[in-house]
Amino acid sequence: MTQNQVALLFFDLALILLVAQLAGRAARALGQPAVLGEIVAGILLGPTLLHGSLSDTLFPTDLRPYLSALANVGLALFMFVVGLEFDYGRLRGFGRVTGVTALSAALVPFGLGSLLALHLAGTHHSEHHLGFVLFFGVAMSITAFPVLARILVDRRMNRTLVGSIALSAAAACDLAAWTMLAIVQAMVGGGGSAHWTTALVVPFAGLLAFVVRPLLKRLLTHDGEAVPLTVTRFITVVAGLFASAAVTELIGLHFVFGAFLYGLVVPRKATEKAREELMQHSHTGTAFLLPVYFVVSGFKVDLSTMGFSGLLELLLIVLTAVFGKVAGTYLAARTQGMTSRHSAVLATLMNTRGLTELIVLGVGLQIGMLDNSLYSQMVVMAVVTTGMAGVLLRRLVGPEDHNLLEEPSAPAPLAEAGDRTGR
Structure with a gap:
């Protein structure tokens, strides 16, 4: 790098951080999550x-x-935190209600989105037609669990019946979506490696679960008790994170899968204190680097050239996304005996997409499933659907709605993830 490039890089970093802070504060002032402004x-x-x-x-x-290099580091840290905060107990949640809601909230928008893709394939050509549709x-079908958790905490709904079901269903949806995305990338071979190498993710996941997980437990506990997270322990964990991200990138899957899987295998039992410190330290890195990712993603979004046909496509995409997620969630909740108001609030929450959607779209652009114009339209859809949640919740839930702000009638694993990521 030349002297001018070094100086401009540091200037750009300062500018990005300041703009992100101002935009995040403006979003919060409007009752929206900070990530939307960023x-x-x-x-x-x-x-x-x-x-x-x-x-x-x-x-x-x-x-x-x-x-882009700095943005990728921030993205890997964020996906590690998402995996680290994932609580398997949420999948049990409220049993049948959670299962039916998660299934419908994923399958209905997936089906409608696939049908829309068949229509869009005529104007947005892809070398892999089936991969494009899937x-x-x-x-x-994405629901952004971290953004959802932040919204629930802000509105003091994270320990309510509706909030608990939403968190449980969103956790299941996220896990299914990342799994399906990995399958799609393996099908289209967009990682630069031969298709067969992506099958190596199965033994690699086994290695993480049965070799790396016990090693991490030994690192983070002593005689069954959690130990303080020293600098050496933190660096060791982060080194493993980047190594895991590198492996999945090399075998033909996006590095976000390696970061997410590594976060998933960090032991839960007896490591609560160490996990809490890990998340706090990692959040410091994501707070600094994720705004860079938003700017790098913004380089690929150009709305200035969108003509009338592009606006029609955008409208169709937004309507399909909203109708699929809201209808799928609402109908499922109603079939499980929830009231119409509870069901509407739950559907509004599940329609939140946020940064998770942006990451999925970035993978799609990289593997050739999206062109720049369709990518731009989908980013706008993510912004619109995330922004809708705050607006609709203000209308659906007021301080007097005690029936929507009550504690759940049965114990359920509840998340405070939004306190840290808010994305």
């Missing part, structure tokens, strides 16, 4: 404003690979 800020710093002259001046092409279905 995503919008990243889009506005891209080619959408002033036909790209602003982004070309602030972020010249020769500097963008360095920003990917689009996955992208439509």
